[in-house]
Amino acid sequence: MATEKLGIKIQRNPPDSKLTQLGVRNWPKWSCPPSKFPWTYEAKETCFLLEGKVKVTPTGSNESVEIGAGDLVEFPKGMSCTWDVSVGVDKHYNFE
Template sequence: MATEKFEVKIQKNPPESKLTELGVRTWPKWGCGPSKFPWEFTATETMFLLDGKVKVYVDGYDESFEIGAGDLVVFPKGMKVTWDVTKAVNKHYSLEK
């Protein structure tokens, strides 16, 4: 899977018990409409996508991967990407302290 070499962890449709254990529903929310923009993760970020679809391009690689509604995703600190939001995104997120 392409995400393994990028050190991105994706869990598709995790059980509600896992979301509760992590406190996902108490995390802040963020959203945006269809757009394309560069992003650098300045902290390890865990997110749970409530809605939407994003094609993620990691700097330095030709490949991309998609994340979408129902995905629990962990991006490592320092990763630089371009987000291509193809369907409006609404997500909960948590930044590692």
């Protein structure tokens, strides 16, 4: 069951069938150590976190969304935000 907060859709621990249907394991991988940086999505991104813990704060918002290992996350095109990585991230990602 996916939830949406601040425009970010999150499905925690999706079933393997969903990951296979999306082809997640064939997507490129990206990783980063603990850090904090701004990011703007030029296209819609869907990603699946293999490892890590991140607080994503959309620009202009006082609230943040926490994502972590096992989460399937969708970021909308055009969103600007700050990524605050507390535990190094390893993820599969796909831009549309």
